[in-house]
Amino acid sequence: MEWFQSLDAVYQALIATLFTWFVTALGASVVFLFKTIHKTILNGMMGFAAGVMIAASVWSLLIPSIEMSQSLNVKEYVPALIGFLLGGAFLWIFDQIIPHLHIGEDRSEAEGVPTSLHRSILLVFAITLHNIPEGLAVGIAFGAVAGGAEGATLAGAIALAIGMAIQNFPEGASVSLPLRRDGFSRMKSFMYGQASAIVEPIAGVIGALLVVTITPIQPYALAFAAGAMIYVVVEELIPEAQRNSNTDIATIGCMLGFAVMMTLDVALG
Template identity: 55%
Template structure:
């Protein structure tokens, strides 16, 4: 099975990686079929864990390789990386200002982005979908870098990043489906909306892989772009959501555990 995966074109590898992470979002959303209630403390801890994975992935899997690669290409190492990081953060900040969305656990009156009459459920799904844009890009860029035979990029590292993102996608699917169930929405619709939030990941993974394959010099910028976008999402959305309900110690411990797990995955496999 592994040999078959390695023989596939890199864009197809990225697509499968995005589908793999999407499946974990669906698994998290599927918990709604098994229970009516979910422990809020545990959910906040899991959201903290997701944030820790994203920050660790940004550093270990994206920024460090981007700096090494920029130096190897004889660029001023910090310049393309800093530019990509800033571009990623500004891009997500603009999406945050434009796309109507609602953070989990917040009343609909506190929806962000452009004013709209979208349903509460749709606003929740859009919020999580925004989380998944940089994650899909990161997966695609990682597999695209492997295709270019760059020493800093390994298939093990790309797979480690994919596994880490998949693990943190589980609580994101759960974080959409369970609040909707508490509002009386049917289990099937809760699951549908929960998994729907990650459909963007395979799409962005393909785009990320294609971009770096077609434009090799842009790879350090692309890696840093994904990192900047992910860090913005963590600070602007994931951390506030995990701390909102008064379980700060649990959320903080979850964040540190997620950072540690992703670090081990990246260093151990990459």
């Protein structure tokens, strides 16, 4: 752990987000063992991912944002409120621009600008889109620690990275398995699945650089990442998890994911 603590925040963020990408690749690798997975299990996994992201948004991002704001000459809730809404607006804009297709939808239901891209590419774009705020969140968390932000701890940033990695496993599987079911080879399905998380290290480095370079934006940046993640949860993960009739499994998965992430943050942070 000492060697990790001695690293610059940007390198810490890079290593942490490379780890979250690696776990996505592990999830995508299940395609080498199975050609398909029962929809009930997939719903539970997506619900779990949603629960982790909700808890991370509250415990790892919004609460620290409010704590940091206490030393600023503004109402302590203002940076969190502004950042949160801007994060949601950021994802909404990207959602309108980037062509993508949610899991379980027909090609005709693709969102974003019209395109002739293959269904598989649109699926990857959908997961890639919501990996951006995950990478940003981890990078911002490490950057805030380096910037000496009140309430920000290295253990808390590590806990956030672990939580994001845990929920990335079902995300990787949720891309590779549908592609395999559509007739893609195991290797090609795996490559598409892991590729959906390549954006995380990029976003993580950008997030760390921003908050280290411009320290006053730290509380806004944390809330921004939270808003972006909540947008993803409500717009994509929960609807996908509730798509089939057995919604109880998705709900239980969401609660378990929330509990795991909350425990990680409180115990380690």
